[in-house]
Amino acid sequence: MVIFTEEILNQKSHMLELLKVLRDAMNHEFRGFYLDYQPQVNGRTKALTGVEALVRFCDEKGNRISPVEFIPVMEKEGMIYEMGRWVLRQAIRDAGEWIRIKPDFDISVNASALEMMNDQYIEDVEKILEEEKFPAKNLVIELTESSAVQRMDIFRNKYKKLREMGIRIAMDDFGTGYSSLEFLKNAPIDLVKIDRSFLKDILYSRFDSAFITFIVEICHDVNIKVCQEGVETLEEYEMLKKMELDCIQGYYFGKPMSKNAIRNKISAECQTEGND
Numbered sequence: 001m002v003i004f005t006e007e008i009l010n011q012k013s014h015m016l017e018l019l020k021v022l023r024d025a026m027n028h029e030f031r032g033f034y035l036d037y038q039p040q041v042n043g044r045t046k047a048l049t050g051v052e053a054l055v056r057f058c059d060e061k062g063n064r065i066s067p068v069e070f071i072p073v074m075e076k077e078g079m080i081y082e083m084g085r086w087v088l089r090q091a092i093r094d095a096g097e098w099i100r101i102k103p104d105f106d107i108s109v110n111a112s113a114l115e116m117m118n119d120q121y122i123e124d125v126e127k128i129l130e131e132e133k134f135p136a137k138n139l140v141i142e143l144t145e146s147s148a149v150q151r152m153d154i155f156r157n158k159y160k161k162l163r164e165m166g167i168r169i170a171m172d173d174f175g176t177g178y179s180s181l182e183f184l185k186n187a188p189i190d191l192v193k194i195d196r197s198f199l200k201d202i203l204y205s206r207f208d209s210a211f212i213t214f215i216v217e218i219c220h221d222v223n224i225k226v227c228q229e230g231v232e233t234l235e236e237y238e239m240l241k242k243m244e245l246d247c248i249q250g251y252y253f254g255k256p257m258s259k260n261a262i263r264n265k266i267s268a269e270c271q272t273e274g275n276d
Ligand code: C2E
Pocket: 038, 053, 054, 055, 066, 067, 068, 071, 084, 087, 110, 111, 112, 172, 173, 196, 229, 230, 231, 232, 249, 250, 251, 252, 256
């Protein structure tokens, strides 16, 4: 009993400490926050087509804290909206350089459902794109499936407005929520990202490989593109090659990396294309 209480107290003080550090960082122009980018490749040709921006935080002592840990804290404490604006601006600033080299390059940015619920959201996205002079057609906004489905009544209109601006909407972590298939029927979205949990057993499970094939077929029928997340090995990729995925992302093609590493990759690919 005593140990249990101590554990809770420790957890609480850890959370308070984390909250303090995050607040402090935000008040100093997001000091310690930065973005890594994970490559996304064409499912057939393996060519680099875009990246997903993933936020990182490193405290003053040099400890890296995972977004899985700090994002829920920021959501709970009302800090996520401001962080989301910072992430979007930073990501499209970096991507501005990449689209000059490769005009059809995509940048995907994650949005928390709490961000999208903010009344200012659409206006702010529009304003940031305008201020940074970034074309909406190169931007994809990712929302996790559970939040996208639960809040569909509120979000439908917002998706519509974003899509009218030329932004594409992706449903993240597909397959982990409840009404996945029902949702697809009328979903105002452009891309579905199948969660890694369906890929993990694809080499042994007929169900999981059939699931991916099935989702690709349904989505393509209604003009939704499909991306598989979390591809880690050549064996997994070989298996997926037959499934006509539009896009693939995972450690096998590149872990999240710095913006400089992405720029080098884009330049290298463009040179190879030029030499062909
Ligand atoms: P997510 O959007 O599903 O992002 C993919 C996560 O899977 C990333 O973890 C990535 O590093 C990891 N991953 C990529 N390829 C592989 C693979 O082949 N194998 C395995 N095992 N993992 C892989 P990360 O960077 O820790 O991000 C975790 C989550 O934090 C993200 O999941 C996303 O929900 C959230 N997140 C990250 N950046 C942001 C952001 O800017 N805003 C918001 N709202 N959420 C974010």
